[in-house]
Amino acid sequence: MTGIDPSVVRSLPMFEQLSDDELSRLLASATLRRVPVGKAVFEQGQPSTHFFLLLHGRLKVTQVTPDGQQIIVRVVHPGDIFGFAKALQRDDYPGTPLAAAESLVVCWPTEVWGTLIEQIPSLAINAMQTIGQRLQEAHTRLREMATEEVERRLAHAVLRLIERAGRQESTGVRIDFPISRQDLAEMTGTTLHTVSRILSAWEALGLVTGGRQKLLVRDAEGLRALAEDGT
Amino acid sequence: MTGIDPSVVRSLPMFEQLSDDELSRLLASATLRRVPVGKAVFEQGQPSTHFFLLLHGRLKVTQVTPDGQQIIVRVVHPGDIFGFAKALQRDDYPGTPLAAAESLVVCWPTEVWGTLIEQIPSLAINAMQTIGQRLQEAHTRLREMATEEVERRLAHAVLRLIERAGRQESTGVRIDFPISRQDLAEMTGTTLHTVSRILSAWEALGLVTGGRQKLLVRDAEGLRALAEDGT
DNA sequence: CGCGAGTTTGAGGCTGTTCAAAGAGGGTGG
DNA sequence: CCACCCTCTTTGAACAGCCTCAAACTCGCG
Numbered sequence: 001m002t003g004i005d006p007s008v009v010r011s012l013p014m015f016e017q018l019s020d021d022e023l024s025r026l027l028a029s030a031t032l033r034r035v036p037v038g039k040a041v042f043e044q045g046q047p048s049t050h051f052f053l054l055l056h057g058r059l060k061v062t063q064v065t066p067d068g069q070q071i072i073v074r075v076v077h078p079g080d081i082f083g084f085a086k087a088l089q090r091d092d093y094p095g096t097p098l099a100a101a102e103s104l105v106v107c108w109p110t111e112v113w114g115t116l117i118e119q120i121p122s123l124a125i126n127a128m129q130t131i132g133q134r135l136q137e138a139h140t141r142l143r144e145m146a147t148e149e150v151e152r153r154l155a156h157a158v159l160r161l162i163e164r165a166g167r168q169e170s171t172g173v174r175i176d177f178p179i180s181r182q183d184l185a186e187m188t189g190t191t192l193h194t195v196s197r198i199l200s201a202w203e204a205l206g207l208v209t210g211g212r213q214k215l216l217v218r219d220a221e222g223l224r225a226l227a228e229d230g231t
Numbered sequence: 232m233t234g235i236d237p238s239v240v241r242s243l244p245m246f247e248q249l250s251d252d253e254l255s256r257l258l259a260s261a262t263l264r265r266v267p268v269g270k271a272v273f274e275q276g277q278p279s280t281h282f283f284l285l286l287h288g289r290l291k292v293t294q295v296t297p298d299g300q301q302i303i304v305r306v307v308h309p310g311d312i313f314g315f316a317k318a319l320q321r322d323d324y325p326g327t328p329l330a331a332a333e334s335l336v337v338c339w340p341t342e343v344w345g346t347l348i349e350q351i352p353s354l355a356i357n358a359m360q361t362i363g364q365r366l367q368e369a370h371t372r373l374r375e376m377a378t379e380e381v382e383r384r385l386a387h388a389v390l391r392l393i394e395r396a397g398r399q400e401s402t403g404v405r406i407d408f409p410i411s412r413q414d415l416a417e418m419t420g421t422t423l424h425t426v427s428r429i430l431s432a433w434e435a436l437g438l439v440t441g442g443r444q445k446l447l448v449r450d451a452e453g454l455r456a457l458a459e460d461g462t
Numbered sequence: 463c464g465c466g467a468g469t470t471t472g473a474g475g476c477t478g479t480t481c482a483a484a485g486a487g488g489g490t491g492g
Numbered sequence: 493c494c495a496c497c498c499t500c501t502t503t504g505a506a507c508a509g510c511c512t513c514a515a516a517c518t519c520g521c522g
Binding site for chain 1: 297298300320321325349355358362366367369372417420459
């Protein structure tokens, strides 16, 4: 036993169809790890020795270019698996997952991946669907980057965030982890200056309320209209 | 029998490890289809009834935005499988694969996907690796779109093309299928005008030789230098 | 309370788009 | 076989969105 609560893992969509037996087999080879804010679960370029499941918290996956520029490739939400580079025939991790909030991850050695998907075929199918969705999201973002201007891209990014990380509040939907203007810029391929200007404009329109590493969406419908037709 | 030559399929990396028995089972449910230049194998939004393997030719996978803008999400090369949306829990195709050159595709009904990967586990692993590579390429392009200017993005796109579709000629490497300035623009998120200007500049530098739907890379190293450090 | 990280806002300049028009290649039909 | 036409390509000029540079401001933590 590793101190991981099976019922917590079971409650995740990815694992809900597993039997008690399968689940305990899965957790037998797992370890638990706490990741403080600002720390990385692993570093881009390191050999891919483990794959992971995010139980709690939030991770920003960054990629750094040879010349030092950084972008956020995606955000890992609780319940997501990540870092299974080895399953994708890579020997090193393609990005760095940084904890945006205090996080809790389950770790498996990559060696068990093969035996796991053999023993638990539904897991393989789930994993494939997960990558498929990720690929589609990547294509969607590519299309946005190619055809939309910054304001609409930012609107789409914020809408995606409240979909996966939104917490209802009295005055709107809050993004439930610390996120800076710089982060939003790295998600949309622009600068923090432009993000700041656009958010200021949105605030004047009553669409959002800003704050230091905070964002509250007051009018999701208004934002969606802006994202869709550019109104 | 469907008239598909097993040895042709066997020669593809994706299927090379299959036994004769597995291969004939695979081809039993398949049909062959010829796709003329300019025609689509299927249309974006259609129900995903089949998945495919490109035997010969070249496909440009396009996505159209609600407001009519178009981008090229990726290029399908011979040996690639495509259109397996159903395996990724989608009921419709996310894009439209257009034949850039006369093409030949193998078609399977989506129903056989499940039984196939059960019977031939290596196929499931291959498929997963394939999607994984595609995801990485998408992330790479996202990073380029976010951080690089048009000229470097175009250089990267051309280098990727000669990697998968390059044919050695006496004076350089030719891109082995008809590709227009418009196509290159839709791959790099710019306009055909800008692509034309950049190619003209490259031609003046002796890096490439252009032509109507033609491109010959005379100095791949020079292009790579330009793509890497922007020299 | 002071410091540092994050944010806001302005001004100017550059890259790339938009609009416009002319030129060239290649296929087709007479 | 040639002329025509359609599509693709080239090039120019003006404009615009966004970035860069710069500086001030503010929130929150130690």
